[in-house]
Amino acid sequence: MLIRKYNLLIWRSVNNLCLGYVPSGVERDDLYQEGCIALYGAFNTYDTNRNVPFYSFAKLCIERSIIGYIRKFSSLSSKQFYSSLSLDAFVSDDVTLYYSDVLSDEKVISSLTKYDEDVGDLYLYSPIINKFEKNVLVLQIAGYSYSESANQLKCSVKKIDNTIQKIKRLLN
Numbered sequence: 001m002l003i004r005k006y007n008l009l010i011w012r013s014v015n016n017l018c019l020g021y022v023p024s025g026v027e028r029d030d031l032y033q034e035g036c037i038a039l040y041g042a043f044n045t046y047d048t049n050r051n052v053p054f055y056s057f058a059k060l061c062i063e064r065s066i067i068g069y070i071r072k073f074s075s076l077s078s079k080q081f082y083s084s085l086s087l088d089a090f091v092s093d094d095v096t097l098y099y100s101d102v103l104s105d106e107k108v109i110s111s112l113t114k115y116d117e118d119v120g121d122l123y124l125y126s127p128i129i130n131k132f133e134k135n136v137l138v139l140q141i142a143g144y145s146y147s148e149s150a151n152q153l154k155c156s157v158k159k160i161d162n163t164i165q166k167i168k169r170l171l172n
Contacts, residue, residue, distance in 0.1 A: 009055070038064070
């Protein structure tokens with residue numbers, strides 16, 4: 001009954017706090033659940049002697065709990081956990097290539113380490129490169145030639161070259 005009564009308050013808090021930056025790995029439903037838990041906590045800790053309306057107290061508890069949850073996921077360890085990839089996953093939906101295939105030798109591993117240092121944020125967090133450009137970037141770092149990349153992505157060699165040049169311009 002408590003959740004039904006304050007359902008709109010929880011969703012309003014979630015939506016207001018989601019207008020800003022929300023780190024990857026955080027879903028609106030997770031924030032709603034955190035708000036529900038905070039509402040139960042507010043109910044159990046509410047003090048009627050303080051002359052504060054329950055609605056205001058509950059709103060404050062819910063918002064602080066959601067902000068704390070978002071802050072927890074903004075930490076470096078959470079970013080590393082949620083940006084990690086399974087070796088059994090495909091590099092892309094368009095390419096039938098597993099990450100474990102890409103990491104088959106030490107030369108590629110060192111290239112990927114350099115890639116992670118140089119362009120990891122560009123790949124993971126930047127909206128300035130699209131899905132196709134990310135696929136080209138992964139294949140080039142894996143050591144594929146322009147023609148092999150073009151065959152994998154079903155496009156022309158010239159398009160691969162143009163895409164690589166665009167990514168280089170973005171990095172400079």
